[in-house]
Amino acid sequence: MTTGDQRRVRITATWPATVPELGVTAGQVFDLSTASKIWFTAKASKTDDDSQAVIKKDTSLAGSNDITFTGATAYFDIVPADTAAFTSIEQPQKFYCDVQVKTAAGEVWTVAEGQLTLNPQITQAST
Numbered sequence: 001m002t003t004g005d006q007r008r009v010r011i012t013a014t015w016p017a018t019v020p021e022l023g024v025t026a027g028q029v030f031d032l033s034t035a036s037k038i039w040f041t042a043k044a045s046k047t048d049d050d051s052q053a054v055i056k057k058d059t060s061l062a063g064s065n066d067i068t069f070t071g072a073t074a075y076f077d078i079v080p081a082d083t084a085a086f087t088s089i090e091q092p093q094k095f096y097c098d099v100q101v102k103t104a105a106g107e108v109w110t111v112a113e114g115q116l117t118l119n120p121q122i123t124q125a126s127t
Contacts, residue, residue, distance in 0.1 A: 015029075015109070094116070
């Protein structure tokens with residue numbers, strides 16, 4: 001995506017591993033309505049602390065409507081403010097991202113992961 005743009009990211013949540021005691025297999029869809037919390041995080045390095053994330057969203061942020069979901073599909077709205085710090089980049093930058101959920105039982109699972117590429121913005125008009 002281009003810095004300064006708005007993008008709706010769509011993911012399908014799946015179980016990352018087979019968990020016999022829960023009756024699920026790796027790749028099986030994860031029903032997000034069973035999650036007590038959902039996080040979306042994008043970082044420059046996988047080992048960065050969450051506080052260093054370049055983009056982070058979660059369902060507990062007051063007034064946040066940047067995450068919507070139904071069944072195993074979630075939508076994360078990346079808005080211009082999320083990429084404002086990168087409007088002067090001259091080369092594409094790649095970030096690692098994932099989606100984690102916390103179950104009602106308190107277990108945390110990574111249900112999606114990938115990369116997000118931010119491309120330089122050429123036209124900077126917004127009005």
